[in-house]
Amino acid sequence: DADVTQTPRNRITKTGKRIMLECSQTKGHDRMYWYRQDPGLGLRLIYYSFDVKDINKGEISDGYSVSRQAQAKFSLSLESAIPNQTALYFCATSDLGAGRTDTQYFGPGTRLTVL
Amino acid sequence: EDKVVQSPLSLVVHEGDTVTLNCSYEVTNFRSLLWYKQEKKAPTFLFMLTSSGIEKKSGRLSSILDKKELFSILNITATQTGDSAVYLCAAPFYNQGGKLIFGQGTELSVKP
Secondary structure: OOOOEEEOOOOOOOOOOOEEEEEEEOOOOOOOEEEEEEOOOEEEEEEEEEEEOOEEEOOOOEEEEEEEOOOOEEEEEEEEOOHHHOOEEEEEEOOOOOHHHHHHOEEOOOEEEEE | EEEEEOOOOOEEEOOOOEEEEEEEOOOOOOOEEEEEEEEOOOEEEEEOOOOOOOOOOEEEEEEEEOOOOOOOEEEOOOOOOOHOEEEEEEEEEEEHEEEEOOOOOEHHHHHO
8 A cells, every 4th residue: 555645636626616635644754745736837835744733834825724634644725726726736744753864755646627 | 045956857868878867956954855756646756865975876776966066966877768757856945844845857758
């Protein structure tokens, strides 16, 4: 089984709808991240979470919210989807604990289309 | 401004060729640099580099870091069509919780 999973994998929705993207991990990592990827713009950070009680905005958080329901689960919500939120969304995890590794492990991505 | 810049942005080679991908960086409190390979899905981790001059190697791929000149290279020898992908270079930015600052990526296409 994959260590980082995302649901749904693909979603088409309409402008104004509320959408939730979910991420689960079995790696036991404390830190979780949501990125979006757009052609020509690379990967950009939306939100990140150090642990269940610590959530921080990234560089493009407007229009998004998150919830860290447990160490293993980090959800991204679009309260009222708009077309320019059409993108590929990735969840990632990392463990900056005693091992001090910087590596982030990515989920398979969710392709979201807002019509 | 912290940034990571990759070159070239795209590259077309033939099977068997050797390629070198470049990544330069300007990152506050730099500690490490990561290389990822992205095909039509999520990025997959290749290497993490923290020390200058120590080559990391995995099969036909190798990478090295130069902390004095602020760059890294990724070499792929005897390229195969399965090496076709976007290669991403990234550096953790510790002023924002270790978020990764990504370069634009190098799109490599290996022709038979």
